[in-house]
Amino acid sequence: MAKPKRIDHVAIIVRDIEQALCFYRDTLGIEPSEVKDVPSEQVRIAFLPLGGPAGSEIELIEPTAENASLNRFLEKRGEGLHHICLEVENIEAALTEMKDQGVPVLDEQPRIAAEGRAIFIHPKGANGVLLELLEKA
Ligand SMILES: CC[C@H](C(=O)O)C(=O)SCCNC(=O)CCNC(=O)[C@H](O)C(C)(C)COP(=O)(O)OP(=O)(O)OC[C@H]1O[C@@H](n2cnc3c(N)ncnc32)[C@H](O)[C@@H]1OP(=O)(O)O
Numbered sequence: 001m002a003k004p005k006r007i008d009h010v011a012i013i014v015r016d017i018e019q020a021l022c023f024y025r026d027t028l029g030i031e032p033s034e035v036k037d038v039p040s041e042q043v044r045i046a047f048l049p050l051g052g053p054a055g056s057e058i059e060l061i062e063p064t065a066e067n068a069s070l071n072r073f074l075e076k077r078g079e080g081l082h083h084i085c086l087e088v089e090n091i092e093a094a095l096t097e098m099k100d101q102g103v104p105v106l107d108e109q110p111r112i113a114a115e116g117r118a119i120f121i122h123p124k125g126a127n128g129v130l131l132e133l134l135e136k137a
């Protein structure tokens, strides 16, 4: 069983990363390790690490204009929790296991994520929460 090892990140969708950093960095005091564009996902991401190497991250995601799905999310629901990412040992094994169990996965193959390879599970298969399973690079 491809049991997840740990929470890798909790992703919060925002309209403007710089504005969101006024709270997460300047008020809460969590220094971003990196802010970068991930063109394959049409997003800009800020990583806010907590708890050292074995810890987790808050991931602020800002969709680019082209990302219809995430912009629809912002229109419908506003800013807020977007997905939770769980680290797995082997992403191919996790994908096979999810498909064998009839879980609605959004990927036929693992996709390139910011820090490894990932698959997504549709919220309808995970009690209303979008789940990302990630094998770290
Ligand atoms: C991988 C790179 C990076 C990293 O960590 O390294 C990232 O994490 S990038 C993150 C951005 N990428 C993704 O989110 C990829 C996976 N997501 C998708 O494929 C879509 O967003 C999807 C399929 C979850 C929803 O897209 P769709 O076009 O089907 O959206 P709809 O507007 O039609 O919504 C359908 C239905 O689902 C609800 N919904 C949508 N998003 C979420 C969500 N994040 N959490 C919970 N529920 C969600 C939406 O409200 C609709 O429900 P309804 O009751 O009909 O209103």
Ligand SMILES: [Co+2]
Residues within 6 Å of the ligand: 009, 011, 059, 083, 085, 132
């Ligand atoms: Co993510």
